Amino acid sequence: MRVVVCVKQVPNPEIAASQFRVDEQAKTVVPVPGVALVMSPFDEQAVEAALRLRDRGHDVTITVVSMGTESARAVIKHGLAMGADDGVLLVDPAFEGADSYATALALSRAIGKIGGVDLVLAGRQAADWDAGVVGAGIAEMLGWPLVSFARELRVDGRAARVERMLDEGTEIIAAELPAVVTVSNELGAPRAPTLRETMRAGRKPVAVWSVADLGLETGEVGAQGARCMRERLFIPEKRSRCEFVEGGSPREQAANLARRLREAKLV
């Protein structure tokens, strides 16, 4: 079975709010020195979901695919070090400024070019723009079923059996393959690369494809192919107006808080 995992490189999303900066003019996020570029966390869990299929005894070939700049090679390497078999890096200046639509177009073409793919895994959302769109877009462009927000993935013959998160519970969906599944944090922690896999990763093949390799025109991808336009980017203002409730003891503090809440008619 051939599994493709779509992985995106993002600035470490655990960055402290106080460090975060944007360039309002350019409508871009300012890179902070010392903040690492990492594989988006849900994508790491999507790689983990693929590896668990192998752990359960399925014969899977796992390809990690990333569209980005040359630096995205690092997240492909990370996927390979986790245990994926090979990688595809989509790099081309024309990919720059892509929205979810243009991204899904490039990735779905790459999946077509890889060929014979049974299952595509993506993160529920990339931890930069937090969109949660590309997985569904790939499914629609390929005409495959989609199961989103997976917390568990199994394969049973020619169907994926996915437990997906609901607002107030979960449901198990059986989806005919080929299909697209997006992975949520409820899947659990991804494995760390072992020394052995990291050594082997250096020898695993990574293909590099351009817009032309995907049979696309430069006008269809990147900023030119985008259907959403960013008009503004800003950091929301916080008017700090916290009233600290004091007291000589925790009991007194609690009593003072209760009184303040009562005065404000909140309790």
Added chain:
Amino acid sequence: MADARGVLVVAELVQRRPSRLTRELLGLARRLAREAGGPAAAALLGDAGEETAQELIAYGADAVYVAAHPGLAEYHSEAWTAYVAHISREAAPAAILIGHGAAGGDLAPRLAFRLDTAVATGCVEARVEGGRLLFTRPCYGGNAREVVSFRTPPAVATFRAGACGAASRDGTRRGEVRHVLLDAGAAARRTRVVERKRDDAGGTRLEDARVVVAGGRGLNGPEGFRLLERLAQLLGGAVGASRVPCDLGWCPRSWQIGLTGRTVTPELYIAVGISGAGHHMAGCGGAGAIVAVNTDPEAAIYRDARYGVVGDYQQLLPPLIEEIERFNSRDRQAAS
């Protein structure tokens, strides 16, 4: 869809009634439709029937497209996408508004691609400026906000709770009900729901609660939630959590509030042992007042909080509960 007009809301029901979020979206749809021109319409899928369609009209819909089919009562990705795409083509709106939950998060992007357009997810604001629709949404884990516009109609957008006040009900409003029939076809049979497990909701739904008491890693274990439950019960509220206790199994997964969890807009949000990461605040920043209980006076949560108490929750919550119980019994005595 060159002459796209008006706004379409995909209705979400709770016990056959439009959810609070749907009522908010109807209010938003009316405002946008007024500014951009065209009607406010709603898509109603499932087996709820005429009465629910009339409810949607009372809350602001000029027209309701009803797809009455028991198979649509629960969200089903393939079937819902097919039906809502069909209704969207018929209604040809300039914008489609959908709630940002497990159903909307699945439906909206698929729908957008099927209609050959784009989507803005998790929006907190929408407005018309110079004839163009603009949508504001948090990104970068709540650290930033972006405003986006669309090059292609219709604009598909999902909204978090609290983006707009709920529409008020007006039972005298009249609207048109149109029935939609469609064979969702073979595609709908590619996926099948094998099983559905609901967390036993017990009390008030998080989204509808006037008070939410939420716990984080600072509870240091599942027992802390018993204390939170007592406080919530006393205040007629519901219990929520940051992602950490959900991931650690201290509480049900469905209690998660935040960017990838639920969005709540209670009058009072009591955050206990929660540091206040942007990812968490994305789900509760719209609360009327936030009370933060934390041992660390530097915790980020105090920048969002209205009231702060610095200290150990295990020492603070029991006397807080006692104090509120005392208020309540005094109220009861005064009333009798």
